[in-house]
Amino acid sequence: MTDSHRDKRYDTIIIGAGHNGLVCAAYLAKAGHRVLVLEAAGHPGGAAATREFHPGFKVSSGAHLLTQLNPTVAKDLRLASHGLEYAARDLKTVALDDNGQHLVIDGGAVAGVSDDDASAYARFHAQNQRFGKVLDGFFNRRQPTLVKRSWDDAISLVKLGWSLKRLGKADMQDLMRVGLINIYDVANEHFDSELLKAAVAMDGVLGSHMGPRSPNTVYGYLHRHIGDCWGSTGPALVRGGMGNLGSCFANAARGFGAEIRCDSRVALVDMEDCRATGVTLDSGESLRADRVVSNVDPKTTFEKLVGYPSLDAGFARRVHNFRSRGVAAKLHLALDALPAFRGLDAALAGERLLLAPSMDHIEHAFNHAKYGEYSQAPVMEISVPTVHDDSLAPSGKHVLSAVVQFAPYALRGGWDSARDAFTQIALDQLEHYAPGIGGQVLAAELSTPVDLEREFGMAGGHWHHGEIALDQALLMRPIPGAHQYSTPIPGLYLCGAGSHPGGGVMGLAGRNAARAVIKQKKFSQEHAA
Ligand SMILES: Cc1cc2nc3c(=O)[nH]c(=O)nc-3n(C[C@H](O)[C@H](O)[C@H](O)COP(=O)(O)OP(=O)(O)OC[C@H]3O[C@@H](n4cnc5c(N)ncnc54)[C@H](O)[C@@H]3O)c2cc1C
Numbered sequence: 059m060t061d062s063h064r065d066k067r068y069d070t071i072i073i074g075a076g077h078n079g080l081v082c083a084a085y086l087a088k089a090g091h092r093v094l095v096l097e098a099a100g101h102p103g104g105a106a107a108t109r110e111f112h113p114g115f116k117v118s119s120g121a122h123l124l125t126q127l128n129p130t131v132a133k134d135l136r137l138a139s140h141g142l143e144y145a146a147r148d149l150k151t152v153a154l155d156d157n158g159q160h161l162v163i164d165g166g167a168v169a170g171v172s173d174d175d176a177s178a179y180a181r182f183h184a185q186n187q188r189f190g191k192v193l194d195g196f197f198n199r200r201q202p203t204l205v206k207r208s209w210d211d212a213i214s215l216v217k218l219g220w221s222l223k224r225l226g227k228a229d230m231q232d233l234m235r236v237g238l239i240n241i242y243d244v245a246n247e248h249f250d251s252e253l254l255k256a257a258v259a260m261d262g263v264l265g266s267h268m269g270p271r272s273p274n275t276v277y278g279y280l281h282r283h284i285g286d287c288w289g290s291t292g293p294a295l296v297r298g299g300m301g302n303l304g305s306c307f308a309n310a311a312r313g314f315g316a317e318i319r320c321d322s323r324v325a326l327v328d329m330e331d332c333r334a335t336g337v338t339l340d341s342g343e344s345l346r347a348d349r350v351v352s353n354v355d356p357k358t359t360f361e362k363l364v365g366y367p368s369l370d371a372g373f374a375r376r377v378h379n380f381r382s383r384g385v386a387a388k389l390h391l392a393l394d395a396l397p398a399f400r401g402l403d404a405a406l407a408g409e410r411l412l413l414a415p416s417m418d419h420i421e422h423a424f425n426h427a428k429y430g431e432y433s434q435a436p437v438m439e440i441s442v443p444t445v446h447d448d449s450l451a452p453s454g455k456h457v458l459s460a461v462v463q464f465a466p467y468a469l470r471g472g473w474d475s476a477r478d479a480f481t482q483i484a485l486d487q488l489e490h491y492a493p494g495i496g497g498q499v500l501a502a503e504l505s506t507p508v509d510l511e512r513e514f515g516m517a518g519g520h521w522h523h524g525e526i527a528l529d530q531a532l533l534m535r536p537i538p539g540a541h542q543y544s545t546p547i548p549g550l551y552l553c554g555a556g557s558h559p560g561g562g563v564m565g566l567a568g569r570n571a572a573r574a575v576i577k578q579k580k581f582s583q584e585h586a587a
Pocket residue numbers: 073074075076077078079096097098099102103104105106119120121122123124125126322323324325353354386387388461510513514515516519520521522523553554555556560561562563564
């Protein structure tokens with residue numbers, strides 16, 4: 059520790075330099091706060107990370123496709139001037155079936171299906187964009203509380219009501235209806251093609267402990283597609299991998315005056331008179347601040363960094379019941395050549411690829427996870443970023459990055475003895491879709507949810523820091539009592555994916571939290587004066 063660190067008192071300490079922690083730091087520093095960000099890992103960015111997994115081969119080791127980056131956050135933080143470059147934008151989604159057929163989704167258009175399905179998809183997409191606009195209004199604001207009265211909350215509720223009313227009667231009714239059913243029923247209502255239904259269902263369940271028939275999957279779909287309302291027609295690839303985006307966020311925060319210390323794991327939130335007053339690091343060093351903001355998931359924050367003895371029993375029970383059981387594993391392959399997917403033109407190999415032939419296939423794959431088993435036929439979301447970005451592998455070689463579901467965190471018997479078997483299952487599945495890929499593999503790495511928990515510090519290895527479900531969303535995220543970024547502990551706030559509006563590399567949780575902190579500080583100053 060330098061003398062300057064020892065002597066300094068901060069307005070705000072942020073635990074975790076995930077992208078939301080960095081966004082929060084940037085907005086707070088911009089507003090004049092003295093901010094220190096403490097990160098356990100050796101680099102900032104959290105799950106927006108690039109890692110060399112085999113000599114010369116690098117991959118986005120957490121998030122791999124940028125689907126939801128909020129454009130206002132990107133503009134406010136001047137991410138472009140901090141080096142953000144895209145290797146590709148507006149990728150298409152290519153869904154492959156197990157007979158060598160495929161369909162291609164490009165924004166609101168879909169090719170490779172009947173004319174009826176293509177028209178139905180255009181209508182479905184247009185309606186979801188209207189729904190998304192309503193959600194956008196919610197996502198950009200702190201959610202109201204229904205128990206305490208405040209002008210801000212009243213305004214939020216009026217805006218919420220108004221945006222719903224503006225949808226019109228038919229859409230409003232439909233939104234209420236589909237919100238209560240599941241993506242399986244919704245896809246069946248709209249489409250005939252099993253492959254198209256499965257592609258839609260995948261977007262409802264990716265990263266979640268849910269199958270297509272689970273409740274909340276329509277909300278999951280809308281959450282994932284919020285980027286459609288912000289001007290993109292498909293995911294983007296960050297040049298150099300997601301770690302470069304993490305660095306851009308860090309540079310933006312530093313540019314506004316925030317300090318970031320990596321390799322600084324917080325062990326405890328310090329309290330005096332039941333108020334958060336700073337943190338103690340694993341090293342034993344204590345740092346003080348007027349407030350502490352946690353980018354760490356809510357379960358870890360309250361269970362480990364605060365500790366149950368400091369929480370009232372009702373709140374502690376809600377923390378305990380917050381669902382954050384990860385089911386997504388990540389497979390990284392170093393490949394000798396570009397894999398050839400059956401029936402797919404090589405020109406499409408760099409798009410977002412889905413291996414999920416039908417909704418029933420996805421549901422069966424999920425069934426295993428319910429009972430603590432991994433799927434024998436997992437579904438996958440694949441990216442081969444080296445088609446667009448030659449900085450990730452030696453010339454002529456490729457990297458394949460795949461989200462592989464379903465692989466439950468709490469696997470019966472544990473992952474240590476099962477990792478190799480599940481990796482082989484995933485490779486066999488890939489071999490079916492891309493015959494010969496096995497012979498191209500130079501190295502394979504599988505990160506299970508347990509590994510993801512270790513690498514990124516997220517409880518349960520859950521990429522949203524907790525299930526995106528209506529009982530854990532909007533004005534109930536993560537749990538009542540901590541849903542407005544403040545918590546029952548004065549001076550302690552949340553700013554990560556576990557708070558509203560949830561996960562994905564979006565930046566809004568960090569920005570909304572910063573606004574809540576700024577407002578609270580102003581309020582305290584006015585009342586102290
Ligand atoms: C395998 C995987 C695939 C994904 N795919 C996508 C995708 O394609 N597209 C997408 O948009 N999203 C994807 N996501 C989700 C997305 O990455 C996350 O929702 C998002 O990164 C969360 O950001 P955050 O800043 O809130 O938290 P995080 O990125 O989790 O950051 C939290 C930070 O806190 C740090 N930390 C934890 N404990 C401590 C401590 N005690 N002291 C100090 N620091 C600590 C961690 O090291 C980490 O840096 C994926 C996630 C995973 C894991």
